[in-house]
Amino acid sequence: MATYNVFRLQSQGSHQNIKQSSEPIPTIEGHEILLKIRAVSLNYRDIAITKGQYPFPVKTQVIPCSDAAGEIVEVGSRVEGFKVGDRVIASFDGTNLYGPQKNWNHGHGGPVDGFLREFAALPATAVVKIADEANLSFPQMAGLVCTGVTAWNALYGNIPLRPGQAVLFQGTGGVSLTGLMLAKAAGARTIITSSSDDKLEFVQKKYGVDHIINYKSTPDWAAEVKKITGGEGVDYILENGGSGTIKQSIECIKMGGSIAVIGFLAAAKQEDMPDVAGLALSKGCIVRGITVGSKQLLEELVQFVVTKGLEPPVEKTFGFSPEEVMAAYEYMQGGSHVGKICISIE
Numbered sequence: 224m225a226t227y228n229v230f231r232l233q234s235q236g237s238h239q240n241i242k243q244s245s246e247p248i249p250t251i252e253g254h255e256i257l258l259k260i261r262a263v264s265l266n267y268r269d270i271a272i273t274k275g276q277y278p279f280p281v282k283t284q285v286i287p288c289s290d291a292a293g294e295i296v297e298v299g300s301r302v303e304g305f306k307v308g309d310r311v312i313a314s315f316d317g318t319n320l321y322g323p324q325k326n327w328n329h330g331h332g333g334p335v336d337g338f339l340r341e342f343a344a345l346p347a348t349a350v351v352k353i354a355d356e357a358n359l360s361f362p363q364m365a366g367l368v369c370t371g372v373t374a375w376n377a378l379y380g381n382i383p384l385r386p387g388q389a390v391l392f393q394g395t396g397g398v399s400l401t402g403l404m405l406a407k408a409a410g411a412r413t414i415i416t417s418s419s420d421d422k423l424e425f426v427q428k429k430y431g432v433d434h435i436i437n438y439k440s441t442p443d444w445a446a447e448v449k450k451i452t453g454g455e456g457v458d459y460i461l462e463n464g465g466s467g468t469i470k471q472s473i474e475c476i477k478m479g480g481s482i483a484v485i486g487f488l489a490a491a492k493q494e495d496m497p498d499v500a501g502l503a504l505s506k507g508c509i510v511r512g513i514t515v516g517s518k519q520l521l522e523e524l525v526q527f528v529v530t531k532g533l534e535p536p537v538e539k540t541f542g543f544s545p546e547e548v549m550a551a552y553e554y555m556q557g558g559s560h561v562g563k564i565c566i567s568i569e
């Protein structure tokens with residue numbers, strides 16, 4: 224029986240517990256495609272899962288990583304619309320085709336196996352085709368799955384962003400940089416924060432963000448945002464810090480604006496917990512939790528990225544050997560990255 228290389232997280236606690244082994248190549252049912260995975264992208268979620276800090280279910284000995292891009296190598300007898308050689312990306316939750324997330328039970332690389340492996344059998348309904356003319360690398364495609372859909376959901380999942388509006392991104396990680404790419408392409412005015420002046424300078428030069436603020440040297444960054452926007456505040460915020468940053472976010476959201484609560488990177492101490500209800504009321508703003516997003520959102524995102532010829536922000540790509548996989552996880556944990564970290568699977 225033909226075998227392939229696969230990594231499994233033997234137990235939670237550390238990324239060092241991710242071990243490579245050899246397993247039979249999956250066989251497909253009539254409604255499935257066999258995907259030769261060519262790249263995965265890493266998310267903060269993957270780090271939280273290895274450390275045992277992810278607040279949702281995780282399968283025992285899970286295959287890590289939610290974001291896969293690859294080529295179809297076999298098509299099931301009942302599948303229409305796909306052929307061998309098509310480039311596709313897999314939706315974060317293959318069961319969530321449209322609308323809000325139904326539960327946390329089907330996200331790849333958590334409650335069900337993910338894609339740190341060479342092959343995967345997937346229902347054809349769970350993948351999105353990348354147009355032949357699209358000039359995207361496999362790591363760039365993989366970066367659209369969780370990060371891309373999350374950022375798209377923040378900007379278009381409720382009241383859609385309009386040209387000329389102002390958007391604030393917290394930090395220079397994958398979600399922020401991908402959101403920046405989308406918002407700029409949509410004609411928005413953009414502001415980004417970071418703990419590092421070097422990162423801010425880099426993001427301004429390479430990605431053309433309109434305004435930068437160091438949230439370490441300017442702890443009252445909301446005041447700076449208001450100054451930049453003539454006292455009004457921004458229309459959208461991609462909130463990556465969570466309870467520790469949301470007070471400042473509400474301070475600098477425009478009246479009636481939208482805060483997409485995405486991350487939990489800066490939790491507030493219980494005694495410092497802000498009164499979000501009262502603060503939101505004072506601004507008449509939307510405080511909306513984001514749960515990645517559906518396949519429908521992924522399709523909309525892919526269409527926008529391909530039509531506009533956008534280049535998803537991949538910072539570094541590692542190889543598929545055990546040493547390289549460890550290095551990729553360590554690089555992500557180190558936090559020096561700007562944009563996405565990926566693993567290429569040749």
Ligand SMILES: NC(=O)c1ccc[n+]([C@@H]2O[C@H](COP(=O)([O-])OP(=O)(O)OC[C@H]3O[C@@H](n4cnc5c(N)ncnc54)[C@H](OP(=O)(O)O)[C@@H]3O)[C@@H](O)[C@H]2O)c1
Pocket residue numbers: 265266267268369370373393394395396397398399416417418419422438463464467468484485486487488489513514515516555558560562
């Ligand atoms: N809800 C969802 O569906 C969903 C989906 C995807 C991701 N997430 C979450 O979103 C967050 C970001 O994910 P990611 O993949 O983009 O992570 P990432 O690539 O590791 O980026 C993290 C960046 O956040 C910034 N940061 C850390 N603490 C901050 C603070 N107090 N204020 C502002 N920025 C801060 C840092 O930027 P600087 O180094 O520039 O300071 C850091 O590099 C994570 O919590 C992740 O779990 C949620």
